[in-house]
Amino acid sequence: MNPIAPSLIGQLNNNYVLWFKRSNQYVVVSEIIKDLLEVYLKTLNKSSFSEALSKHGIPKEEALSFYNEFRDFIDKANATVADSTLSTPNPKLPVLSQNIKYYSFGGFLIRFNCESLEIEKLVQPKWAHAEVNQTFNVNVTFHVFTKDHHLHLFRNNEFIGQYPIKEYHLLQGQIALQLINTFYTKTEADWIATFHASTVCNDEEAIMLIGASGNGKSTLSAVLMASGIDVLADDFTPLLAENKEVYRFPSGISVKEGAFSMLEDLYPDFKEYPLYKSTSKDVTIKYIPPIKDLKTGNSHFPCKKIVYVKYDPNAESSLTKVGTEKILETLIPESWLSPLASNAELFLEWLTELQCYELTYSDNTVAVSIIKELFER
Amino acid sequence: MDKKHTNDEITRKEALQRMGKYAALTAVGTFLILNPKTAQAESPPPIGNKAAPTSNTLETDSGIWNKK
Numbered sequence: 001m002n003p004i005a006p007s008l009i010g011q012l013n014n015n016y017v018l019w020f021k022r023s024n025q026y027v028v029v030s031e032i033i034k035d036l037l038e039v040y041l042k043t044l045n046k047s048s049f050s051e052a053l054s055k056h057g058i059p060k061e062e063a064l065s066f067y068n069e070f071r072d073f074i075d076k077a078n079a080t081v082a083d084s085t086l087s088t089p090n091p092k093l094p095v096l097s098q099n100i101k102y103y104s105f106g107g108f109l110i111r112f113n114c115e116s117l118e119i120e121k122l123v124q125p126k127w128a129h130a131e132v133n134q135t136f137n138v139n140v141t142f143h144v145f146t147k148d149h150h151l152h153l154f155r156n157n158e159f160i161g162q163y164p165i166k167e168y169h170l171l172q173g174q175i176a177l178q179l180i181n182t183f184y185t186k187t188e189a190d191w192i193a194t195f196h197a198s199t200v201c202n203d204e205e206a207i208m209l210i211g212a213s214g215n216g217k218s219t220l221s222a223v224l225m226a227s228g229i230d231v232l233a234d235d236f237t238p239l240l241a242e243n244k245e246v247y248r249f250p251s252g253i254s255v256k257e258g259a260f261s262m263l264e265d266l267y268p269d270f271k272e273y274p275l276y277k278s279t280s281k282d283v284t285i286k287y288i289p290p291i292k293d294l295k296t297g298n299s300h301f302p303c304k305k306i307v308y309v310k311y312d313p314n315a316e317s318s319l320t321k322v323g324t325e326k327i328l329e330t331l332i333p334e335s336w337l338s339p340l341a342s343n344a345e346l347f348l349e350w351l352t353e354l355q356c357y358e359l360t361y362s363d364n365t366v367a368v369s370i371i372k373e374l375f376e377r
Numbered sequence: 378m379d380k381k382h383t384n385d386e387i388t389r390k391e392a393l394q395r396m397g398k399y400a401a402l403t404a405v406g407t408f409l410i411l412n413p414k415t416a417q418a419e420s421p422p423p424i425g426n427k428a429a430p431t432s433n434t435l436e437t438d439s440g441i442w443n444k445k
Contacts, residue, residue, distance in 0.1 A: 026411040033408070073408050081415060173417035194417045213420055235419050254420070332411035336418065 004074050005041045007341055009034065010348030012324050017348060022078045024339040026332055028325045040070040091162065093143055093154050102138070103130040105250055106294025108182060111138045115145035122151075122168055123175055125276050126251040129289030140182050142175065153178075173336070176236045176249065183294060184240070184247060192244070192343045192350065195237040196334035198253075199246055199303065200229050202375050206246050206301040208237060209309050210330050216311030219259040220367060222288050226266035227368045230292050232301065241343050244350050245300040252287030260286070262364070305374060306331070308358045317366035319359050319374065327356040 001007075006018035006027075016034045018027045029037070036053075043049040050063040058066075096115050101124060103110045109132070114120040123144060143154040150162040151171045155178055163170040177194065181187060198209045198221040209217040218234055225231045233249035240247055255263060264270045273286045306327050307319070328351070337347060357374070361367040 024413060024415075026413070027408055028411070029408060076410055077408075081412070169418045169420065170416050172419040176419060177417045193413075196418070196420065236417075328411060329409065332413050335413055336416060337413035 002041055004078050006037075006077070008345055008348055010351060012351060015323075015325050017325075017328070017351065018077070019344045019348065020077045021339075021341055021344070023080050024337065024344070025077055025079075026328065026337075027077055028328060036066060037070060037073075040067065040074075091147070091152060091159055093157055093159070094145060094147075096143060096145055102132050102135055103127045104132040104134065105130055105179075105183060108139045108294070109134060109137055110179070110182070111135075111141040113141065113143045119144050119146070119151070121276065123172060125274070125285075126254065126287050128274060128287060129252055130250070130293070140178070142178070144171070173236070176251075177238075180238050180247060180249060184299070186240070189338070189340060189343075190241055191338060192239040192241050192347050193335055193337045195239065195331065196235065197237045197306075197331070198234045199232040199237045200224050200371065201232045201298075201301045202230070203298070204301070205305070205375065206232050206303040207305045207307060207371065207374060208246065208303050209307050210327065210334070211309040212330065215309055216259075216361075217309045218254050219256070219263075219311070220309055220361070220364075222253050222255050222259070222263055223266065223364045224368060224371055225253065225288070225291055226263075227372075228291075229368075229371065230297055231290055232297075234290075239303070239347075239350070240300065241338075241346050243300070244302070244346060244353075246303040247300045248292075248294060248297060250290055250293045252289055254285055254287055257284040260284075263288070304353050304355060305377075306354055306356045307371070307374070308356070310358070310360050311362070312360050313362050315360045315362050317359075317361040317363050317370065319357050319370045322356050322358045324351055324354050324356050326358075327354070 003022065007021040008019040010017040010019075012028070015028050015030055018029060018034070019025075020027070039052050040049055043052055046064060046067050049067045050060050053063040053066070054060060096113055098113075099115070099117065099120060100111060100113045101120070103112070112120070112124060114123065141156055143157075145152050146165065149165055151165055151168055152162045153160040153171055153174055160178065161174055163174070173194070177188060177191075180191075195208065195210070198217045199206050200209065200221060201207070209220060211217045221231045221234055231253060232246060234251055234253040236249050236251070238247045238249065239245070260270070267288060270286070270288070273288065275284055275286060277284045308322065308327055308330060338344065359367065359370060361370070
């Protein structure tokens with residue numbers, strides 16, 4: 001098989017999604033582009049490509065121009081990016097101060113030992129609702145510390161990874177992955193993706209909410225939860241290969257200061273939740289505890305609906321159907337997708353089953369009605 | 378789902394027949410390459426009363442982020 005050709009091709013309506021194994025990149029193209037690309041990959045050089053196209057009335061100059069564009073495209077589609085999380089071999093776990101906290105998730109006891117309070121604040125606020133005093137029968141212990149300008153993560157005294165300090169969201173993501181692996185007895189290879197998305201569910205299915213940071217997806221999740229809707233995951237939604245279902249990630253829901261006064265009306269004890277503040281970003285944040293956890297809520301659901309969420313105070317709230325291709329433009333670059341071919345194939349299959357929507361909302365009550373109605377469709 | 382590996386027979390006749398019609402409208406440059414994250418990540422939230430780590434904190438040899 002041609003190593004630079006897409007390894008997988010999936011169809012979405014009139015378009016095709018190409019997957020390049022070498023780079024783990026996806027490209028959405030029209031049918032005619034896909035066909036021209038296949039000719040390009042089949043022909044050996046410029047002149048044979050031009051000759052193949054000339055038989056169908058495409059002028060030589062135009063064909064040569066296409067050839068150059070396809071060559072450039074194939075280069076980009078296969079280009080790999082440097083991984084900033086590469087680690088030095090076998091770093092050792094130093095003796096850390098006894099800055100330890102325990103968290104309970106549906107029978108799993110997780111122990112965090114962070115080097116400092118600053119690091120603790122980096123990784124733990126979203127779990128504050130699950131903190132317990134119990135210190136025995138620990139399932140997993142995490143150690144987090146800084147060394148050589150990197151945050152280091154150990155799990156049960158085993159080195160997991162190191163992450164540049166400014167990319168601390170990668171440490172948070174790795175901890176999130178380690179937690180779901182613990183909760184569901186999985187490894188990274190078992191997951192198709194971990195989406196940068198919030199997900200809500202009823203007793204039968206899940207609806208994923210996506211959108212650029214600041215679009216209001218977490219705030220909407222909090223509003224939906226106040227109306228009794230179960231929030232399966234906030235910010236981090238894992239999709240399992242085995243059943244192509246999304247799994248519960250029982251973190252607190254992060255909400256920003258701009259939404260505080262509105263949420264105080266919905267959550268009677270909202271003022272009691274701890275405040276986390278960033279002086280540099282001038283952003284204040286709180287975490288709302290989820291209403292269900294691993295014990296009280298189902299752990300996984302099929303998810304066949306994705307809603308691109310956009311809060312716009314000047315717009316009339318509305319839900320419109322959009323193509324999956326449009327959703328991919330936000331979903332893929334914001335998420336981790338497994339580089340394994342078997343998982344990429346399942347991802348393409350999952351895409352074909354999706355119904356995608358765009359929700360513009362200004363009114364919370366209307367938005368809640370729209371999502372509730374969407375569960376019925 | 379119409380999914381296939383590209384080592385299948387390609388160059389479909391009907392597709393080629395359409396090329397003449399569509400070629401003038403085709404711009405390869407409109408490809409949008411979608412690149413997923415190479416590692417699991419979460420949105421960077423603010424931390425405590427401290428500013429989120431920045432590149433400046435990386436460059437200094439003192440301070441909480443650069444111990445050891």
